[in-house]
Amino acid sequence: MRFLVTGGCGFMGSNFIHYVLDNFPESAVINLDLLTYAGNEENLRGVPPSRYRFVKGDICDTELVKKLMRESDFVVNFAAESHVDRSIHSDADDFVHTNVVGVHSLLKALRGSPNVKKMVHISTDEVWGDLHFKSQEKFTEESPLRPSSPYAASKAAGEMLVRAYHKTYGLPVVISRSVNNFGPRQHPEKVIPFFAMLAMDNKPLPIHGSGLNVRSWIHVDDHTRAVLALLEKAPSGEIYGVSADEECSNMDIAGKILRILNKRENLVTFVEDRPANDRRYAVNPSKLLALGWRPQRSLDSHIPVTIDWYKENQTWLSSVARKYESTSEEMRRSSADIRKRALAGSPARSLSIFFPCLNEKGTIATMVLEGRKTAVSLTDDFEIIVVDDGSTDGSRELLLELQKSVPELKLVFREKRGYGAALRNGFKAATKELVFYTDGDGQYDVSELPMLWNKLTNEVDIVNGYKIKRADPLYRIIIGFIYQHVTRWAFWLPIRDPDCDFRLIRRKVFDTVELKSDTGTITIEIVKRIQQAGFRFVEVGVSHYNRTYGSSQFFNFRRIVVTLWRLAFLWVELIIFSGRRKNHG
Structure with missing residues (x-):
């Protein structure tokens, strides 16, 4: 099996590549990544060089993508700008460029690549919007799209292009809408490594608003196996919600991390909520379960394993954190400016x-x-x-x-x-x-x-x-x-x-x-x-x-x-x- 993985130096992409190369000896992977702030070649350390090739490039480069697709049987698109806060506190141009224009470029290349058997486009549960805390409802593939942030809106727009190209040209594409992933190699802008990094340094853990917002979680290896199930079994043109059916509030995530690290719970501090912060995400995975997939790694059993990975990879964490600090500071300044202008108006x-x-x-x-x-x-x-x-x-x-x-x-x-x-x-x-x-x-x-x-x-x-x-x-x-x-x-x-x-x-x-x-x-x-x-x-x-x-x-x-x-x-x-x-x- 020959894979083209876009965004393979990021968290989900790099874990997917490791899993494929470790579990399928006959597989080979081409990794196309632009190496933005969230991409890190160190994430692929240790992969067998004979079956792995890195290409630095932009998915918006249609001719480059088409050339790489001619060497591939399957395509998995992880390439995305994915940090919600950055989409809110910037002009979101990068999100439109990668998540919409980049997807269009992939689809144009796929039209000219009849050898590709299937492409899985990785989307997000955030395209559905949110649910009430007390509701027993869960999103299904038929739920309407109501994105709340520029990030979610850009992912929804990319999805619409994927569906349109399947309907119009019959392209072999499947859409995956995943809940929050956790596991090793995740960028410290994301909540679990972010809180773990702060707690290890005895620094306050900032909780947006009340901390009652609820997210569903899945281990990144379980997500990888779900993507492989979609490549193998899912009919083209279908959409699948990917969830391990585990819900947890942001406050509870902070509490779990503090208890694992034996830190004081008063390290939690409440900060101003971000605009349009969705209350709750919950996805019904029945359609995916019907393909025979089952989650294997729970939140409680594998948050400790994930934190151990960060403890053992302090050099990796420090280098990524330094790269992130300048971006984070720009976000904070932008957030303050946006709020000041909003209140003035x-x-x-x-x-x-x-x-x-x-x-x-x-x-x-x-x-x-x-x-x-x-x-x-x-x-x-x-x-x-x-x-x-x-x-x-x-x-x-x-x-x-x-x-x-x-x-x-x-x-x-x-x-x-x-x-x-x-x-x-x-x-x-x-x-x-x-x-x-x-x-x-x-x-x-x-x-x-x-x-x-x-x-x-x-x-x-x-x-x-x-x-x-x-x-x-x-x-x-x-x-x-x-x-x-x-x-x-x-x-x-x-x-x-x-x-x-x-x-x-x-x-x-x-x-x-x-x-x-x-x-x-x-x-x-x-x-x-x-x-x-x-x-x-x-x-x-x-x-x-x-x-x-x-x-x-x-x-x-x-x-x-x-x-x-x-x-x-x-x-x-x-x-x-x-x-x-x-x-x-």
């Missing part, structure tokens, strides 16, 4: 985010961290408030510990007085221009706050979320439906979902509106009093998720009866005594 708005909390130990830390991550993406001036309404499950202790690592977090502890009292205390504690609140139980997604933020124009005072689809047991959906429609009719409310506690409100509203309820009826009172004061509403559909911790404070018979009784008193006060019902007629 938008109105300065400060933000208070607050969560009422009652026995939400299992969700409140995630809500706070996700709230901080979201706030950082919107403004430099923000605070996060948690009003604990008498928790007894350890929520208070957890929040006090969390406050040590989240300096923007303000805590208000009170004896249990009810949901309404918790909201009123939160509004009172908020000091910023805009106030956003949602419950601490995790049934709403704080990362959807920017949708409300963008709707809060000069003509709007409150943006109210409404549940696109309620994620509750059937009996609660029925009760909620009745409650929603009865309160809308009885109180003449201007919104479709008054019971949706996902709201962004101008702070000035509370200088005019006085809230009195201590119970859950405050959700109706807020909307009605704001309406009566003449403030302006707009609505945005938001996601709603099943409760994963604790139990609802409302959905039992006694509370429903008490709530209806209190709603009746509220109706008398706000409708009868105000004399406004006639005006709405």
